[in-house]
Amino acid sequence: MEKKVEGLTIECVQGDITRQEGFDAVVNAANAWLRPGGGVAGAIHRAAGPELEEECRSLAPISPGQAVITGAYRLPNRYIIHCLGPRYGIDEPAAELLAACYRNALRLAEEKGLSSVAFPAISTGAFGYPLQEAAQVAVKTVAELAPSLQSVKRVRFVLHGEEAFRAFSQALEEL
Known part of the structure:
Protein backbone atom coordinates (compact mmCIF):
# COMPACT_ATOMS: atom_id res chain seq x y z
CA MET A 1 0.00 0.00 0.00
CA GLU A 2 1.43 3.37 -1.06
CA LYS A 3 0.22 6.94 -1.41
CA LYS A 4 1.85 10.21 -2.48
CA VAL A 5 1.14 13.30 -0.37
CA GLU A 6 2.71 16.64 -1.36
CA GLY A 7 5.83 14.99 -2.83
CA LEU A 8 6.16 12.49 0.04
CA THR A 9 5.65 8.79 -0.62
CA ILE A 10 4.01 7.08 2.37
CA GLU A 11 3.86 3.31 2.32
CA CYS A 12 2.79 0.41 4.52
CA VAL A 13 4.48 -2.98 4.45
CA GLN A 14 4.31 -6.02 6.65
CA GLY A 15 7.82 -6.95 7.73
CA ASP A 16 10.83 -6.65 10.00
CA ILE A 17 12.00 -3.15 11.01
CA THR A 18 15.60 -4.41 11.27
CA ARG A 19 15.68 -5.38 7.58
CA GLN A 20 14.82 -2.11 5.86
CA GLU A 21 17.58 -1.85 3.26
CA GLY A 22 17.66 1.35 1.27
CA PHE A 23 16.32 3.48 4.15
CA ASP A 24 18.53 6.12 5.73
CA ALA A 25 16.99 5.58 9.18
CA VAL A 26 14.76 3.20 11.06
CA VAL A 27 12.80 4.22 14.12
CA ASN A 28 13.02 2.37 17.41
CA ALA A 29 9.92 2.22 19.61
CA ALA A 30 12.18 2.81 22.59
CA ASN A 31 11.85 2.70 26.34
CA ALA A 32 12.78 5.76 28.42
CA TRP A 33 16.27 4.44 29.18
CA LEU A 34 16.94 3.46 25.52
CA ARG A 35 17.87 -0.05 26.62
CA PRO A 36 17.22 -3.35 24.90
CA GLY A 37 13.84 -4.73 25.85
CA GLY A 38 11.12 -6.76 24.22
CA GLY A 39 9.40 -6.02 20.93
CA VAL A 40 10.90 -3.49 18.53
CA ALA A 41 13.54 -2.20 20.98
CA GLY A 42 14.84 -5.71 21.64
CA ALA A 43 14.93 -6.60 17.94
CA ILE A 44 16.75 -3.39 17.00
CA HIS A 45 19.33 -3.72 19.79
CA ARG A 46 19.99 -7.39 18.95
CA ALA A 47 20.43 -6.62 15.24
CA ALA A 48 22.51 -3.45 15.75
CA GLY A 49 24.89 -4.98 18.29
CA PRO A 50 26.23 -3.92 21.72
CA GLU A 51 27.67 -0.62 20.45
CA LEU A 52 24.14 0.73 20.19
CA GLU A 53 23.43 0.28 23.90
CA GLU A 54 26.73 1.99 24.67
CA GLU A 55 25.89 5.06 22.56
CA CYS A 56 22.37 5.23 24.03
CA ARG A 57 23.56 5.47 27.64
CA SER A 58 24.50 9.14 27.40
CA LEU A 59 21.20 10.08 25.70
CA ALA A 60 18.84 8.55 28.28
CA PRO A 61 16.41 9.03 29.80
CA ILE A 62 13.95 10.49 27.29
CA SER A 63 10.33 11.54 27.84
CA PRO A 64 7.17 10.46 25.98
CA GLY A 65 7.07 12.15 22.58
CA GLN A 66 10.82 12.82 22.55
CA ALA A 67 13.20 11.47 19.89
CA VAL A 68 17.00 11.07 19.76
CA ILE A 69 19.25 9.78 16.99
CA THR A 70 22.19 7.34 17.02
CA GLY A 71 24.28 5.39 14.56
CA ALA A 72 22.78 2.13 13.24
CA TYR A 73 25.88 -0.07 13.65
CA ARG A 74 25.08 -3.51 12.17
CA LEU A 75 21.72 -2.53 10.70
CA PRO A 76 21.59 -1.81 6.94
CA SER A 116 13.89 8.03 3.89
CA VAL A 117 12.64 6.83 7.28
CA ALA A 118 11.00 3.55 8.31
CA PHE A 119 8.70 3.56 11.37
CA PRO A 120 7.23 0.72 13.41
CA ALA A 121 3.76 1.05 14.97
CA ILE A 122 4.98 3.06 17.97
CA SER A 123 3.25 2.37 21.33
CA THR A 124 1.02 -0.45 20.02
CA GLY A 125 2.87 -3.32 21.69
CA ALA A 126 3.56 -3.41 25.42
CA PHE A 127 2.46 0.25 25.73
CA GLY A 128 -1.10 -0.81 24.81
CA TYR A 129 -2.10 1.87 22.29
CA PRO A 130 -5.05 0.53 20.23
CA LEU A 131 -3.91 -0.22 16.67
CA GLN A 132 -6.67 1.65 14.80
CA GLU A 133 -6.19 4.81 16.86
CA ALA A 134 -2.39 4.65 16.65
CA ALA A 135 -2.56 4.15 12.88
CA GLN A 136 -4.82 7.20 12.46
CA VAL A 137 -2.51 9.41 14.54
CA ALA A 138 0.65 8.16 12.80
CA VAL A 139 -0.56 8.44 9.21
CA LYS A 140 -2.33 11.78 9.76
CA THR A 141 0.74 13.30 11.47
CA VAL A 142 3.13 12.21 8.72
CA ALA A 143 0.75 13.43 5.99
CA GLU A 144 0.33 16.81 7.72
CA LEU A 145 4.12 17.24 7.81
CA ALA A 146 4.57 16.37 4.12
CA PRO A 147 4.47 19.97 2.79
CA SER A 148 7.19 21.07 5.23
CA LEU A 149 9.61 18.22 4.53
CA GLN A 150 12.58 19.26 2.41
CA SER A 151 14.84 16.19 2.41
CA VAL A 152 12.56 13.34 3.56
CA LYS A 153 10.78 12.00 0.48
CA ARG A 154 9.82 8.51 1.62
CA VAL A 155 8.23 7.23 4.84
CA ARG A 156 7.49 3.56 5.36
CA PHE A 157 5.41 2.06 8.13
CA VAL A 158 6.82 -1.41 8.80
CA LEU A 159 4.13 -3.41 10.51
CA HIS A 160 4.54 -6.61 12.46
CA GLY A 161 1.53 -8.82 11.80
CA GLU A 162 -1.54 -8.75 9.63
CA GLU A 163 -3.74 -6.77 12.05
CA ALA A 164 -1.26 -3.88 12.26
CA PHE A 165 -0.75 -3.91 8.50
CA ARG A 166 -4.52 -3.72 7.92
CA ALA A 167 -4.98 -0.87 10.44
CA PHE A 168 -2.20 1.28 8.94
CA SER A 169 -3.20 0.48 5.33
CA GLN A 170 -6.77 1.51 6.10
CA ALA A 171 -5.61 4.78 7.71
CA LEU A 172 -3.47 5.50 4.64
CA GLU A 173 -6.33 4.68 2.28
CA GLU A 174 -8.63 7.09 4.13
CA LEU A 175 -6.22 10.04 3.76
Whole structure:
Protein backbone atom coordinates (compact mmCIF):
# COMPACT_ATOMS: atom_id res chain seq x y z
CA MET A 1 0.00 0.00 0.00
CA GLU A 2 1.43 3.37 -1.06
CA LYS A 3 0.22 6.94 -1.41
CA LYS A 4 1.85 10.21 -2.48
CA VAL A 5 1.14 13.30 -0.37
CA GLU A 6 2.71 16.64 -1.36
CA GLY A 7 5.83 14.99 -2.83
CA LEU A 8 6.16 12.49 0.04
CA THR A 9 5.65 8.79 -0.62
CA ILE A 10 4.01 7.08 2.37
CA GLU A 11 3.86 3.31 2.32
CA CYS A 12 2.79 0.41 4.52
CA VAL A 13 4.48 -2.98 4.45
CA GLN A 14 4.31 -6.02 6.65
CA GLY A 15 7.82 -6.95 7.73
CA ASP A 16 10.83 -6.65 10.00
CA ILE A 17 12.00 -3.15 11.01
CA THR A 18 15.60 -4.41 11.27
CA ARG A 19 15.68 -5.38 7.58
CA GLN A 20 14.82 -2.11 5.86
CA GLU A 21 17.58 -1.85 3.26
CA GLY A 22 17.66 1.35 1.27
CA PHE A 23 16.32 3.48 4.15
CA ASP A 24 18.53 6.12 5.73
CA ALA A 25 16.99 5.58 9.18
CA VAL A 26 14.76 3.20 11.06
CA VAL A 27 12.80 4.22 14.12
CA ASN A 28 13.02 2.37 17.41
CA ALA A 29 9.92 2.22 19.61
CA ALA A 30 12.18 2.81 22.59
CA ASN A 31 11.85 2.70 26.34
CA ALA A 32 12.78 5.76 28.42
CA TRP A 33 16.27 4.44 29.18
CA LEU A 34 16.94 3.46 25.52
CA ARG A 35 17.87 -0.05 26.62
CA PRO A 36 17.22 -3.35 24.90
CA GLY A 37 13.84 -4.73 25.85
CA GLY A 38 11.12 -6.76 24.22
CA GLY A 39 9.40 -6.02 20.93
CA VAL A 40 10.90 -3.49 18.53
CA ALA A 41 13.54 -2.20 20.98
CA GLY A 42 14.84 -5.71 21.64
CA ALA A 43 14.93 -6.60 17.94
CA ILE A 44 16.75 -3.39 17.00
CA HIS A 45 19.33 -3.72 19.79
CA ARG A 46 19.99 -7.39 18.95
CA ALA A 47 20.43 -6.62 15.24
CA ALA A 48 22.51 -3.45 15.75
CA GLY A 49 24.89 -4.98 18.29
CA PRO A 50 26.23 -3.92 21.72
CA GLU A 51 27.67 -0.62 20.45
CA LEU A 52 24.14 0.73 20.19
CA GLU A 53 23.43 0.28 23.90
CA GLU A 54 26.73 1.99 24.67
CA GLU A 55 25.89 5.06 22.56
CA CYS A 56 22.37 5.23 24.03
CA ARG A 57 23.56 5.47 27.64
CA SER A 58 24.50 9.14 27.40
CA LEU A 59 21.20 10.08 25.70
CA ALA A 60 18.84 8.55 28.28
CA PRO A 61 16.41 9.03 29.80
CA ILE A 62 13.95 10.49 27.29
CA SER A 63 10.33 11.54 27.84
CA PRO A 64 7.17 10.46 25.98
CA GLY A 65 7.07 12.15 22.58
CA GLN A 66 10.82 12.82 22.55
CA ALA A 67 13.20 11.47 19.89
CA VAL A 68 17.00 11.07 19.76
CA ILE A 69 19.25 9.78 16.99
CA THR A 70 22.19 7.34 17.02
CA GLY A 71 24.28 5.39 14.56
CA ALA A 72 22.78 2.13 13.24
CA TYR A 73 25.88 -0.07 13.65
CA ARG A 74 25.08 -3.51 12.17
CA LEU A 75 21.72 -2.53 10.70
CA PRO A 76 21.59 -1.81 6.94
CA ASN A 77 20.79 1.85 7.68
CA ARG A 78 22.84 4.92 8.63
CA TYR A 79 20.83 5.94 11.69
CA ILE A 80 18.35 4.80 14.30
CA ILE A 81 15.89 7.38 15.59
CA HIS A 82 14.65 6.39 19.05
CA CYS A 83 11.17 7.56 20.07
CA LEU A 84 9.44 7.06 23.39
CA GLY A 85 5.76 6.63 22.69
CA PRO A 86 3.08 7.13 25.33
CA ARG A 87 1.82 4.30 27.52
CA TYR A 88 -1.86 4.22 26.64
CA GLY A 89 -4.09 5.26 29.54
CA ILE A 90 -1.09 6.52 31.55
CA ASP A 91 0.80 9.15 29.54
CA GLU A 92 -1.66 11.87 28.57
CA PRO A 93 -2.63 13.40 26.22
CA ALA A 94 -1.78 10.14 24.45
CA ALA A 95 -2.63 11.22 20.90
CA GLU A 96 -0.55 14.40 21.20
CA LEU A 97 2.42 12.53 22.64
CA LEU A 98 2.21 9.87 19.91
CA ALA A 99 2.03 12.53 17.19
CA ALA A 100 5.06 14.22 18.78
CA CYS A 101 7.05 11.01 18.27
CA TYR A 102 6.48 11.12 14.52
CA ARG A 103 7.03 14.90 14.31
CA ASN A 104 10.25 14.78 16.34
CA ALA A 105 11.60 11.79 14.44
CA LEU A 106 11.01 13.51 11.11
CA ARG A 107 12.54 16.74 12.45
CA LEU A 108 15.73 14.82 13.31
CA ALA A 109 15.71 13.18 9.86
CA GLU A 110 15.39 16.61 8.24
CA GLU A 111 18.25 17.99 10.36
CA LYS A 112 20.49 15.16 9.10
CA GLY A 113 19.32 15.61 5.50
CA LEU A 114 17.89 12.08 5.31
CA SER A 115 15.61 11.12 2.44
CA SER A 116 13.89 8.03 3.89
CA VAL A 117 12.64 6.83 7.28
CA ALA A 118 11.00 3.55 8.31
CA PHE A 119 8.70 3.56 11.37
CA PRO A 120 7.23 0.72 13.41
CA ALA A 121 3.76 1.05 14.97
CA ILE A 122 4.98 3.06 17.97
CA SER A 123 3.25 2.37 21.33
CA THR A 124 1.02 -0.45 20.02
CA GLY A 125 2.87 -3.32 21.69
CA ALA A 126 3.56 -3.41 25.42
CA PHE A 127 2.46 0.25 25.73
CA GLY A 128 -1.10 -0.81 24.81
CA TYR A 129 -2.10 1.87 22.29
CA PRO A 130 -5.05 0.53 20.23
CA LEU A 131 -3.91 -0.22 16.67
CA GLN A 132 -6.67 1.65 14.80
CA GLU A 133 -6.19 4.81 16.86
CA ALA A 134 -2.39 4.65 16.65
CA ALA A 135 -2.56 4.15 12.88
CA GLN A 136 -4.82 7.20 12.46
CA VAL A 137 -2.51 9.41 14.54
CA ALA A 138 0.65 8.16 12.80
CA VAL A 139 -0.56 8.44 9.21
CA LYS A 140 -2.33 11.78 9.76
CA THR A 141 0.74 13.30 11.47
CA VAL A 142 3.13 12.21 8.72
CA ALA A 143 0.75 13.43 5.99
CA GLU A 144 0.33 16.81 7.72
CA LEU A 145 4.12 17.24 7.81
CA ALA A 146 4.57 16.37 4.12
CA PRO A 147 4.47 19.97 2.79
CA SER A 148 7.19 21.07 5.23
CA LEU A 149 9.61 18.22 4.53
CA GLN A 150 12.58 19.26 2.41
CA SER A 151 14.84 16.19 2.41
CA VAL A 152 12.56 13.34 3.56
CA LYS A 153 10.78 12.00 0.48
CA ARG A 154 9.82 8.51 1.62
CA VAL A 155 8.23 7.23 4.84
CA ARG A 156 7.49 3.56 5.36
CA PHE A 157 5.41 2.06 8.13
CA VAL A 158 6.82 -1.41 8.80
CA LEU A 159 4.13 -3.41 10.51
CA HIS A 160 4.54 -6.61 12.46
CA GLY A 161 1.53 -8.82 11.80
CA GLU A 162 -1.54 -8.75 9.63
CA GLU A 163 -3.74 -6.77 12.05
CA ALA A 164 -1.26 -3.88 12.26
CA PHE A 165 -0.75 -3.91 8.50
CA ARG A 166 -4.52 -3.72 7.92
CA ALA A 167 -4.98 -0.87 10.44
CA PHE A 168 -2.20 1.28 8.94
CA SER A 169 -3.20 0.48 5.33
CA GLN A 170 -6.77 1.51 6.10
CA ALA A 171 -5.61 4.78 7.71
CA LEU A 172 -3.47 5.50 4.64
CA GLU A 173 -6.33 4.68 2.28
CA GLU A 174 -8.63 7.09 4.13
CA LEU A 175 -6.22 10.04 3.76
